[in-house]
Amino acid sequence: MYKIKTLNNISQEGLALLGGNYAVTTEDPSPDAILLRSFKMHDMELPESVKIIGRAGAGVNNIPIEEYAAKGVVVVNTPGANANAVKELVILGLLLSSRKVVSGINWAKSVKDDPEVEKLIEKEKSKFAGQELTGKKIGVIGLGAIGVLVANAALSMGMEVYGYDPFVSVESAWGLSCEVKRALSLDEIVLDCDYITLHVPLIDQTKNMINLERLQKAKPGLKLLNFARGALVNNEVVKEALDKGYLSCYVTDFPDQELLNMENVIGIPHLGASTAESEENCAKMAVRQLKEYLENGNIVNSVNYPDCYMGLCSTNARIGITHTNVPNMVGQITSILAKDNINIGDMLNKSKGGFAYTLLDVELHVTEDTVKRLESIEGILKVRVIKND
Template identity: 30%
Template sequence: MKVLVTELMWNDGMEELKRNGYSVDYDMELGRKRKELLELAPNYDALIVRNETKVDPELLDAAKNAKVIGRLGVGLDNIDLEAAKERNMPVIPAIHANATSVAEYVMAAMLDAYRPLAEADADVRRGNWDRKFFTGYELNGKKLGLIGMGEIAHRVAKRANAFGMETIGYDPFVTPFDHILAETGVRPVETLDEMLAEADFVSVHVPLTKVTRHMINKEKFSLMKSHAYVINSARGGIIHEQDLAEAVQSGKIAGAYLDVLETEPVQRDSLLSQIESIHLSPHIAGLTDESQSRTAMLIAQEVIRVLNGGKSLCAVV
């Protein structure tokens, strides 16, 4: 059987497929080569994608011999789940495999906001010694607001607790006995507006849907503290980028850390990239060596399970 990998995948996952007798073809840029992908798809028993490959009805029909789609990550907005379900095509995301890495990214963003060591290093190398300018703030005692309280938010909350932060969360689907509340001490709030008004940092942990698209917009920024930061390691489109730029430029909020954008990669004329207190990274929150090894191995093993006639507990359709 043959497996086609269309985007970046750590080698240990591909080696796991090969050890189990599967032929693997790998092109980390194939997700961007639509015509070539559609021509190749009928030749494979499984496709493994990341977030750039558009898995729509056209591709699913082209992949007429495929029995499973593996997703190297957890976001599913690039995959038409209804179309996959109609074609009896299991879709397997790497559930929780990169949660720790994303949680550590959020902590790194908050630490950078309050203690910008890279900027201090650059300033010292220019011959300066400005201790007053680089006097920062403590995370201890500050309030972190979580939008969405799933597994990643749970791990963020645990780490924030270790820094002495107070954590509040908004998620209408979380019950009082869910882990994040029962075990981590996050205080739930009833409305998003309430959370935004209280938090010193706001971290986004929800999928991109019709409901969540642009849920953080001009109206919401007006509720936030002027010294607050927003952190988005979830999906571009949840934050209204033009409204964010205006909010930061006008001093309504202090800044932002964006790992995801509505259009990736960032456009050369993007206003966001021209604002110093909006910090951009290339969709790397979940990309650490450890998380990518876990992701690759999980997807490889679950794809093997399905190709061998079994069912994956990670499958979403």
């Protein structure tokens, strides 16, 4: 029986997919896998028994993925599972930035006790006049699962949509409307668009990607939306851009005290994926990926190891090996199997950065002695015999 430790509350609909061969726990000191949402793992001591970590969500900033890769532990996330929930909130953000709804509601509440409140509202409502989205230009930076949905939704509302993503995948491109215009640079979008919405991961290359130099060139009245990661835009840049009029509004799903004290900032309390449907979708996807790895050795949607899929094992045994990405590793592995007269029926070896994964279907029972000799190879991190008839 596999033991799954949860570090956050996980949708019961997702956990129900585990079935009878799994035990879900919050306390066990030696689980086979960990399932979490936003729990911060950086200061956590990871049990040696852990083989895989499933993040029920897309962001993995709360997980030390490189450190775990060096331990041979696979980390997977669930890209796209919460895409519709985030898309809908982005559309709301567009409307909020355009129609001064938040400030209008707050003002209306402030005069609720005035006996002439209805007349006062009619008199003062012009202070909260906004603009319509139809006919306006929006730049979508990042065309992954969420960006594609946002771009298509913006088109359906009559907006002129520009997309920028130099690394767009074939799968994303298939889902993107042909009416989305291709931008060749970030600066092109900043110069020409009325709205910009960010949908890129937070990595070294994207941190502070929207800087003051870019915003100085912005089209007057630009509205910036950030439902991706807070650190994509620096707070000081936002403040100066608002003060100098480079930005007219900043909508973020990642507010902090500094941002919440700025005028023309709409701070939403990280609600992007906060729907029952999204949490259920993320949990189900994460559970399926944990099961695929534990039961079949297949890696799906990993952030620190290569995806690797060989379906169901068709031979007597299957071996999964996480290791460093160095020359002659496969040769050393196969040499040990050959010495034990173990024939390889099928094999897949893939690498990602400094780490690699080798999956082998073999035609004989794999002994503990064979496993120990595989583990003794320099650079081998974990050896698992997944099936051993």
